[in-house]
Amino acid sequence: MNELKRFIGHAKAAVDGKGRCAFPREFRCQLTPEDGTEFVLTYWAENKLRLFVRREYEKFMDELDQWSDRKLAEQFRLTLRSTLVELDGQNRILLPKDKIQYANLANGVTFVEYRGKSLELWNTDRYDAKVAAEVAEAQAKFDDLCFNAVFAGGSNDQK
Amino acid sequence: MNELKRFIGHAKAAVDGKGRCAFPREFRCQLTPEDGTEFVLTYWAENKLRLFVRREYEKFMDELDQWSDRKLAEQFRLTLRSTLVELDGQNRILLPKDKIQYANLANGVTFVEYRGKSLELWNTDRYDAKVAAEVAEAQAKFDDLCFNAVFAGGSNDQK
DNA sequence: AATGTTGTGGGGAAAGGTGGGGAAGTCAGA
DNA sequence: TCTGACTTCCCCACCTTTCCCCACAACATT
Numbered sequence: 001m002n003e004l005k006r007f008i009g010h011a012k013a014a015v016d017g018k019g020r021c022a023f024p025r026e027f028r029c030q031l032t033p034e035d036g037t038e039f040v041l042t043y044w045a046e047n048k049l050r051l052f053v054r055r056e057y058e059k060f061m062d063e064l065d066q067w068s069d070r071k072l073a074e075q076f077r078l079t080l081r082s083t084l085v086e087l088d089g090q091n092r093i094l095l096p097k098d099k100i101q102y103a104n105l106a107n108g109v110t111f112v113e114y115r116g117k118s119l120e121l122w123n124t125d126r127y128d129a130k131v132a133a134e135v136a137e138a139q140a141k142f143d144d145l146c147f148n149a150v151f152a153g154g155s156n157d158q159k
Numbered sequence: 160m161n162e163l164k165r166f167i168g169h170a171k172a173a174v175d176g177k178g179r180c181a182f183p184r185e186f187r188c189q190l191t192p193e194d195g196t197e198f199v200l201t202y203w204a205e206n207k208l209r210l211f212v213r214r215e216y217e218k219f220m221d222e223l224d225q226w227s228d229r230k231l232a233e234q235f236r237l238t239l240r241s242t243l244v245e246l247d248g249q250n251r252i253l254l255p256k257d258k259i260q261y262a263n264l265a266n267g268v269t270f271v272e273y274r275g276k277s278l279e280l281w282n283t284d285r286y287d288a289k290v291a292a293e294v295a296e297a298q299a300k301f302d303d304l305c306f307n308a309v310f311a312g313g314s315n316d317q318k
Numbered sequence: 319a320a321t322g323t324t325g326t327g328g329g330g331a332a333a334g335g336t337g338g339g340g341a342a343g344t345c346a347g348a
Numbered sequence: 349t350c351t352g353a354c355t356t357c358c359c360c361a362c363c364t365t366t367c368c369c370c371a372c373a374a375c376a377t378t
Binding site for chain 4 (some may be wrong): 248
C-alpha cells in the first residue's frame with residue numbers, strides 16, 4: 001500500500017575545515033544498492049539543507065513539473081540551488097561553502113529523516129534546542145497523544 | 160520510467176579576454192561518452208544563452224519540426240542563431256562575441272541546469288540577484304511550499 | 319584488554335580553472 | 349598578390365580546488 005519509508009532516525013556528524021562531513025552509518029545502512037552513491041543537496045526553509053537520494057530528487061522534480069502554478073514551480077526550483085554530491089572513499093560528502101554558511105553547519109550538522117523521503121541537515125545546536133522546546137511543549141499532552149496514536153488509526157478527531 | 164536527468168546543479172566560470180570559458184567540471188562529470196564534445200549554443204529568452212549537448216539539440220529541432228505553425232517554428236529557429244561549439248584541449252568553449260554581448264557574460268558566467276535537459280548561461284551577477292530576489296519573494300510561501308513539496312504526489316489539498 | 323568499524327583530520331598528488339604567447343588561417347582592401 | 353588586422357587554436361605556466369590515501373581517535377562488541 002504505502003511505499004516503505006526510506007529513512008528513519010537522526011544522527012550527528014562533524015564538518016571539517018574542508019567542508020566535509022561523514023554520511024552517518026545509521027543512514028548508510030538504510031540505503032539500497034540501487035540508491036547508488038549520488039545525492040542532491042538543496043537549500044530548504046528555516047536555514048536547513050535537504051539531502052535527497054538522487055532518484056528521490058528526480059521524482060521530486062517530476063512532481064514539481066506537475067504543479068498547476070508553473071511560475072511558482074519555476075521560482076521554487078530556482079531557489080533550491082541544487083547541487084549534486086557524491087560519497088568519497090570515506091563515505092563523506094563535500095558541502096558547498098555557501099550552503100554551509102546558509103545553514104550554519106561549520107560547528108556540526110545533524111541529519112534528520114523527514115517523512116521517510118529525504119534528510120534534513122540542521123545546525124546541531126539549533127536542532128537540539130528545537131527538539132528540547134518541542135518536547136517540553138508536548139510532554140504535557142504526551143499521555144493523550146500516545147493514547148490517540150494507538151486508537152482509531154491516528155485519526156485526530158479529538159479536540 | 161521517466162528518463163534520468165542529464166544535468167543537475169549550477170556552476171560559475173570566468174570568461175577571459177578571448178571569450179573562452181571553462182566547461183565546469185561539475186557538468187563534465189555528468190556527461191556520458193556518447194555525448195561527445197560537441198555542443199550547440201543559442202540565444203535564449205531574458206538575455207540568457209542556452210547550451211545543448213549536440214544530441215539533445217537535434218532532438219529539440221525534431222520537436223520544432225512538429226509544431227503545427229510551421230512559419231512560427233521557422234522564425235524561432237532563426238532567432239536562436241545556433242552555433243556549434245566544441246571543447247578545446249583545456250575543456251573550454253569559445254563564446255562568440257555577439258552572444259557574450261547579448262547575455263553580458265564578459266564579467267563571468269553561471270551555468271544553470273534547466274529541467275535536466277540543457278544548460279542556461281547567465282551573467283553571474285544577474286543570476287545571483289535573481290535568485291536572491293526570488294528567495295526574498297518566496298520566503299513567505301517557502302515553508303508552505305516545502306511542506307507541500309514533500310507530500311506524496313504533491314497533492315495540495317490540505318488547504 | 320583486544321579487535322573491528324566508524325568518524326575525523328591532514329598531507330600531498332592529481333586535476334581543474336585561468337590567463338597569455340604565439341603560429342596558422344581568414345578576410346578585406348589596396 | 350601582398351599586407352595588416354583579426355580570429356582560431358594550439359601550447360605552456362601558474363595557482364586553486366578536489367580527491368585519494370593514510371593515521372589516529374572514538375566507540376562498541378567480544
